[in-house]
Amino acid sequence: xxxxxxxxxxxxxxxxxxxxxxxxxxxxxxxxxxxxxxxxxxxxxxxxxxxxxxxxxxxxxxxxxxxxxxxxxxxxxxxxxxxxxxxxxxxxxxxxxxxxxxxxxxxxxxxxxxxxxxxxxxxxxxxxxxxxxxxxxxxxxxxxxxxxxxxxxxxxxxxxxxxxxxxxxxxxxxxxxxxxxxxxxxxxxxxxxxxxxxxxxxxxxxxxxxxxxxxxxxxxxxxxxxxxxxxxxxxxxxxxxxxxxxxxxxxxxxxxxxxxxxxxxxxxxxxxxxxxxxxxxxxxxxxxxxxxxxxxxxxxxxxxxxxxxxxxxxxxxxxxxxxxxxxxxxxxxxxxxxxxxxxxxxxxxxxxxxxxxxxxxxxxxxxxxx
Amino acid sequence: xxxxxxxxxxxxxxxxxxxxxxxxxxxxxxxxxxxxxxxxxxxxxxxxxxxxxxxxxxxxxxxxxxxxxxxxxxxxxxxxxxxxxxxxxxxxxxxxxxxxxxxxxxxxxxxxxxxxxxxxxxxxxxxxxxxxxxxxxxxxxxxxxxxxxxxxxxxxxxxxxxxxxxxxxxxxxxxxxxxxxxxxxxxxxxxxxxxxxxxxxxxxxxxxxxxxxxxxxxxxxxxxxxxxxxxxxxxxxxxxxxxxxxxxxxxxxxxxxxxxx
Numbered sequence: 001x002x003x004x005x006x007x008x009x010x011x012x013x014x015x016x017x018x019x020x021x022x023x024x025x026x027x028x029x030x031x032x033x034x035x036x037x038x039x040x041x042x043x044x045x046x047x048x049x050x051x052x053x054x055x056x057x058x059x060x061x062x063x064x065x066x067x068x069x070x071x072x073x074x075x076x077x078x079x080x081x082x083x084x085x086x087x088x089x090x091x092x093x094x095x096x097x098x099x100x101x102x103x104x105x106x107x108x109x110x111x112x113x114x115x116x117x118x119x120x121x122x123x124x125x126x127x128x129x130x131x132x133x134x135x136x137x138x139x140x141x142x143x144x145x146x147x148x149x150x151x152x153x154x155x156x157x158x159x160x161x162x163x164x165x166x167x168x169x170x171x172x173x174x175x176x177x178x179x180x181x182x183x184x185x186x187x188x189x190x191x192x193x194x195x196x197x198x199x200x201x202x203x204x205x206x207x208x209x210x211x212x213x214x215x216x217x218x219x220x221x222x223x224x225x226x227x228x229x230x231x232x233x234x235x236x237x238x239x240x241x242x243x244x245x246x247x248x249x250x251x252x253x254x255x256x257x258x259x260x261x262x263x264x265x266x267x268x269x270x271x272x273x274x275x276x277x278x279x280x281x282x283x284x285x286x287x288x289x290x291x292x293x294x295x296x297x298x299x300x301x302x303x304x305x306x307x308x309x310x311x312x313x314x315x316x317x318x319x320x321x322x323x324x325x326x327x328x329x330x331x332x333x334x335x336x337x338x339x340x341x342x343x344x345x346x347x348x349x350x351x352x353x354x355x356x357x358x359x360x361x362x363x364x365x366x367x368x369x370x
Numbered sequence: 371x372x373x374x375x376x377x378x379x380x381x382x383x384x385x386x387x388x389x390x391x392x393x394x395x396x397x398x399x400x401x402x403x404x405x406x407x408x409x410x411x412x413x414x415x416x417x418x419x420x421x422x423x424x425x426x427x428x429x430x431x432x433x434x435x436x437x438x439x440x441x442x443x444x445x446x447x448x449x450x451x452x453x454x455x456x457x458x459x460x461x462x463x464x465x466x467x468x469x470x471x472x473x474x475x476x477x478x479x480x481x482x483x484x485x486x487x488x489x490x491x492x493x494x495x496x497x498x499x500x501x502x503x504x505x506x507x508x509x510x511x512x513x514x515x516x517x518x519x520x521x522x523x524x525x526x527x528x529x530x531x532x533x534x535x536x537x538x539x540x541x542x543x544x545x546x547x548x549x550x551x552x553x554x555x556x557x558x559x560x561x562x563x564x565x566x567x568x569x570x571x572x573x574x575x576x577x578x579x580x581x582x583x584x585x586x587x588x589x590x591x592x593x594x595x596x597x598x599x600x601x602x603x604x605x606x607x608x609x610x611x612x613x614x615x616x617x618x619x620x621x622x623x624x625x626x627x628x629x630x631x
Contacts, residue, residue, distance in 0.1 A: 159415075161402045161524035163531075185399045186419055222411050 001089065002032040002069065013069035034087045036065040038101060041081050051093070054251065059115065063087060063101050073099035076116055078107040090119035090340050093250065093300030095293075111338065120340035121259030121302050124149030126201035131156045131183055131238065134164045136313055137263065138206035140330035145204070146175055148334045151255075154196055156181025158188075183207055183234035193241035198249070203242055204261040204333060207234050210315035214276030227281040235262070235285050239292050247299030259302040261333055262289050266307040266350040269357055270364045274319075293342070304336050309349025322348050389629030393593045393606075394622050395520070397443040401592075402528040404441060404562050405535070413439035443620040446610040447564065447579070447589030451617040454584030461586065463616040470588070471609040473555045475512040475625065476504065477599045480538060484517035488529055489568055490538040494547050504601045509553035512590070512606050515540070519560040520594035529567065539566025542577035549585040557582055558590030558606075558623075590623060599625055 003012045005019035006026035018025050041061040044052065052058050059075040063085055071087065079085050084104035089097045100119055103110070111122055123145050130145070132138040133155035142153050153176045157164075160180055171178060179196065182188040183205075209230035211223050218224065249257035267275060268282035286305070293303035310316040312323040324347035332346040345351045356364045382388040395401060403413045416438040422428025441447070449455030450462045460466050478500050483490045492515060497507070507513060517538050519527060529536045539559060540548075548554045557564050557578055564578035574580045582589055590608055605626040610619035 159400075159402070161528045161530070162405065163525075180400075182399065182415075185415070185417055187399060220411075222414070225414075226412070 001029050002065075002067070003027040004030045004032065011065070011067040011069055013065075013071055032065070033067045035104070036063040036071070036085050036087055036101070038062070038075070038079050038081055038083055038085050039064050039070070041075060041079070055118070061101060063099070071099045073101045074115055074119070076100070076102045076110070077113050078103040078110065091302065091342060092119060095297050095302075095342075117254075121202060121304070121337045122148075123202060123334060123337050125151055125254055126258060127152050127154070127199050127255065128202045128204060129154045129156065129179075129196070129200045129242070130204045130206050131181060131234075132206040132208060133157045133170055133178060135206055135208040136166070136326040137208060137311065137329050139166045139170055140326045141204055141206055141333055142170065142173065142176055144327075144330035144334045145202075146173065148338070150202075151175070152177060154179050154200070156183070156192070158182035158184070183237055184229045186237050189234075189237040189241045193245070197242050197245045199255075200242055200246060201249075201255055201257050202259045202261065202337065203238065203246065204263075205235065205238060206263060207231060208263075208311075208313070208315075209281075210275070210278055210311075210313070212275055212278075212315075212318070214273045218277065224277050224281075227278055228284070231281040232284045232288065235288055239288070243292065243296065246301050247296050250296075250300030257299070257301050259304055259337055260292065260296060261304045261306060261337070263306050263308065263329060263333075264289070266309050266345065266353045267368075268307070270353060270361070270368055272368045302340065302342060304333075304341065305343050306332050306336060306346060307344070307350045307354070308332075308346045309353070324349070383626070386629050389627050391595050391598050391604075391625040391627060392622070393595050393625055394444040395592055395594055397438070397620055400524070401443055402524050402562060403439065405528070405530060413441050415439075416442050438620060440613065440616055440618040440620075444592040444594070444623055445590075445618050445620045446608055447583065447591070447618045448610070448616065449583040449586050449588070450615070451589075452576075452579040452583035454580050455586060458586050461583075462613075463610040463619050464612045464614050466588075466610075468609070470555060472605065472607050473510055473512055474508070474602075475514050475558075475599065475604045475606045476500075476507050477514045477516050477596055477601050477604065479516045479601070481516055481518040481597070484519065484538040488536040488538065489566065490517075491541040491566060492539070492544050493541055494544045497544060497548070500601075507548070507552045507554065510555045511552075512556050512558055512608075513548055513552075513554050514558040514590075514593065514596055514599070514606075515560070516596040516599075517560050518597060520592075520596070528562065533568075534570070535562070535567030537561040537563075537567035539564065539569055540578050541566075542572050542574060542581075545577040545581040549581045549587055554587060556588035556590060558593050560591075560593050560596060562592060564589040564591050589618075593623060595625075599627060603628065 003015050005024050007024035008022040010021040011032050039062040044058045047053050047056055061075045063073050064070050079101050085101040088100050090100045092098045128145050128150045130138050130141050142155050145153050155178055157178050181192050246257040265282040267279035268286040271279040289305055308324045310319045310323050312325050329346055332344050336344045345354050399416045403415050419435045421433045423432045448463045449458050455461050565576045569576045607624040610621045613619055
């Protein structure tokens with residue numbers, strides 16, 4: 001995405017107040033063609049920046065984009081001087097958008113590149129904790145993360161005395177270890193963090209506590225309280241127990257702590273009164289995720305929010321389609337980690353809400369409450 | 371009774387002539403709680419939140435905040451817990467007579483039967499056979515069902531299958547009979563609930579709750595160490611928390627039995 005002049009069509013970089021070609025102030029950010037040519041490369045052996053000094057040698061280069069501008073960029077190891085490259089903006093360890101050049105064609109083990117892995121949170125080789133293995137989303141996430149090459153997936157199961165659907169398959173999976181974890185219970189979370197907190201590279205919070213109803217049709221507060229205990233306080237417990245160690249391990253070699261993933265209802269962004277109290281608990285989690293993102297940033301650990309519409313699970317059985325398949329959520333988690341994204345919207349409903357919110361938030365509120 | 375006898379009793383407790391057996395599980399977050407279909411309200415599990423532990427939140431002291439449902443851990447059921455007892459006088463834990471909190475017990479050993487059949491149901495003939503050996507169950511006694519269920523791991527203890535829990539308990543006839551013909555003060559089990567795991571299918575459903583509480587009697591569940599009690603002669607101390615209009619409460623259950631001096 002680059003600035004493009006609305007008057008003459010020139011792409012510009014870096015961002016300016018007026019078009020360098022025609023001086024028009026009409027400069028909107030738009031998706032730009034991503035191809036370019038690597039003009040030159042430089043390997044920094046003693047970078048001035050303390051962050052990169054630890055990571056030296058570090059390759060950067062100058063890319064002439066086919067759409068016009070020339071960018072200073074981080075380089076994938078397989079980019080050759082004079083060769084064609086494909087550009088993208090990535091969030092670096094500090095959460096800053098930076099340019100990154102890939103080779104134009106796929107190369108062997110392309111995603112294993114050291115500099116690329118600094119920009120992403122690829123599950124390959126990493127150790128993952130999936131917090132709730134009872135849910136279908138949790139089980140799909142475990143499978144997707146294993147397929148993506150996670151070296152081990154720890155999967156939390158609360159109340160282990162209670163059997164659950166899919167338990168046998170989960171127990172049979174190679175490289176998957178079931179651990180006791182009841183995220184509503186502060187001590188349970190602290191105990192698990194004491195055991196494995198020092199080796200969790202990616203934490204995927206698959207907590208799922210969905211109950212229908214808003215305020216007036218519910219008697220008492222116990223259901224509301226359950227929602228807060230499971231979603232919000234569970235998040236707090238996880239963050240306090242696992243967050244500090246992850247923040248310390250943001251540059252712990254190949255296996256560095258890399259990301260924290262939340263699965264949030266898109267109704268965290270705009271209340272859906274049919275699931276009104278649930279929406280509110282999700283909004284609280286969304287707010288908390290922004291706090292966590294800021295607190296994990298100094299350690300270079302990303303917080304990824306995966307927004308979904310109603311899932312195709314029992315607790316949304318009264319909701320008409322379209323619904324999001326748990327497998328699609330799992331796929332989106334892995335994809336976001338591989339691409340180093342902070343925010344993804346899965347499925348039509350989530351994407352629809354996102355777009356409508358951007359266009360007219362008051363209309364969304366009114367329509368969801370209709 | 372004169373004060374001398376009471377002092378003698380205290381002395382016997384201190385010397386070990388009277389042995390005190392703890393029939394209580396530790397109240398902890400991982401102890402199984404009753405599982406209802408998820409569309410019903412659920413018993414809150416035990417949660418222990420630290421306020422401080424000799425740290426910045428309280429340099430010299432350690433204490434916790436607790437949350438739990440009235441029916442978690444080893445707990446007491448008051449008559450108000452069930453619809454059959456809802457209109458009885460003094461039917462909640464704060465109003466029930468304190469003298470009912472100390473009473474003798476008959477312990478019926480069904481451990482062999484329960485080991486063979488998780489759905490074992492206590493029947494009138496079974497209790498009558500027990501009475502042939504140990505005498506008629508006197509009035510105002512607890513009847514405690516020993517199944518050795520408390521010795522199981524949590525998963526086998528809860529024993530949840532697709533169709534619900536499978537744990538032993540009383541049938542409907544024996545519950546009515548114990549209340550009406552034997553005048554028991556209450557009924558206690560090692561399992562989660564005074565009723566069998568599948569008691570929802572009995573007539574009436576949950577007969578222990580139905581008849582006990584309808585008759586103003588009490589329930590005790592999640593007991594342990596019943597294997598240490600004699601068939602007769604134990605005295606149970608079961609004093610629930612004085613919760614306003616409470617339907618039950620976790621509590622410490624103690625049994626006093628003859629010991630070696």
